[in-house]
Amino acid sequence: MWPLPFHFLPRKRHFCIENLSKFAYNEAHSRSLDIQTNMAIRTIVQLDNPILRRKAIRVTDFGDKFQKLVDDMIETMLDAPGVGLAAPQINISQRVIVVRLPDDDESKAEYGDQAGRLYVLANPEIVKASKEKIEGVEACLSIPGYFGKVDRHQGVLIKGLDRHGKPVRVKATAWLARVFQHEMDHLDGRLYIDLASEVWREKPKSEGDPPGESSDDSSAETPAPAEKHAGD
Numbered sequence: 001m002w003p004l005p006f007h008f009l010p011r012k013r014h015f016c017i018e019n020l021s022k023f024a025y026n027e028a029h030s031r032s033l034d035i036q037t038n039m040a041i042r043t044i045v046q047l048d049n050p051i052l053r054r055k056a057i058r059v060t061d062f063g064d065k066f067q068k069l070v071d072d073m074i075e076t077m078l079d080a081p082g083v084g085l086a087a088p089q090i091n092i093s094q095r096v097i098v099v100r101l102p103d104d105d106e107s108k109a110e111y112g113d114q115a116g117r118l119y120v121l122a123n124p125e126i127v128k129a130s131k132e133k134i135e136g137v138e139a140c141l142s143i144p145g146y147f148g149k150v151d152r153h154q155g156v157l158i159k160g161l162d163r164h165g166k167p168v169r170v171k172a173t174a175w176l177a178r179v180f181q182h183e184m185d186h187l188d189g190r191l192y193i194d195l196a197s198e199v200w201r202e203k204p205k206s207e208g209d210p211p212g213e214s215s216d217d218s219s220a221e222t223p224a225p226a227e228k229h230a231g232d
């Protein structure tokens, strides 16, 4: 997958979607999550896979197969590591997403009980969204190495079903709201690069870079993903 350089994390961590450091992954695994032990890491499909452009179908069967899918999605998200994953990203065209913000001290201070909480939502729908939109930087596990600036609602109220089919509502603000909007877009075949005002590529770190300096280059060439789907 796309490991985020550790030095990059503190500065932009609150704005990145789906991607986190191995540090956060290990930390997440040290916590007890409501997940099974026979879960498997599945392959995350990349931008050229047409499933990412398909409208996913609603979940109607919450049986064993679905439970296994949810467990695998959680495992795959944590392994990537990421803060969210939608089923189409592992080649399953179903309307289900998993989201989990890290629960380190800084995240807890900023996001309270939203930090470290695992959300599994089937058939999610936004029922209310704030008028206020905020711009933030996003990335996607299916488009490694790229970033984009995207306007998102500052707050959203989402209704959906939990992993057992029970109706739930989630109120999310700030980064959590952004993650939900990003993941729910995946269920409609929409990617952040479709909405971004600007997309750029993280330049591979060169040997000459001084330690601690970010190596991303905002003036990079027009990225291939945006170009490829400009007409979608």
Ligand code: ZN
Residues within 6 Å of the ligand: 018, 139, 140, 141, 142, 182, 186
């Ligand atoms: Zn994504």
